[in-house]
Amino acid sequence: MEGENLNHPTWRICRAETSNIDAMLNLWSYIPEIQSSIADSFESVQGFMELNQASFLVALLDVKLIGTVMGGYNGWRGTIYHLAVHPDYRGQGIGRALLEQCIAVLHQRGAPRVDLYTYASNETAQAFYRKLGWRERKEVKNFSWEYSQNLKLPGDKG
Structure with missing residues (x-):
């Protein structure tokens, strides 16, 4: 499946390209469930794409993302980020197709497990993932460090 396009009568899934980044950032900016951060810059997305070319996918309707x-x-586990479908195109199986193809590529790359995260308030996404067989891991808590909000590194004495 790696490198393969998944075609549908009206839309297709393929590897993301640098030329898609501006449209991605635009899509993420008006989907409240994504809650884009400063990390979602052209440069950071391009860097992620370079490291994960085969598992960074887009759904296109003709040329529209x-x-x-x-x-x-x-090298240890796979992680899903920013699964997003434009609100006008939801309910057509696009999210499921993107997720399934991405998981297949991550498995081919050697990932024994794939994790993803949702905001606690995003019940729509949680129901979607449960419907597809994902299980919630209540024993895990997620912590983040944001350099923009913390002026010192952990352990700095200064």
Whole structure:
């Protein structure tokens, strides 16, 4: 499946390209469930794409970007980021197709497991993932460090 286009009568899934980044950032900016951050810059997305070319996918309707998924593999496990479908195109199986193709690529790359995260308030996404067989891991808490909000590194004495 790696490198393969998944075609549908009206839309298709293929690897993301640098030329798609501006449209991705635009899509993410008006989907409240994504809650884009300063990390979602052209440069950071391009860097992620360079490291994860095969598992960074887009859904296109002709040339219009209507969905995205970023899959990363760090040699230990896979992670899904920014699965997003334009609201006008939801309910057509696009999100599921993006997710399934991304998971297949991550598995081919050696990922024994794939994780993803949603905001606690994003019940729509949680229901979607449960419907597809994902399980919630209540024993795990997620912590983040944001350099823009913390002037010192952890452990700095200064």
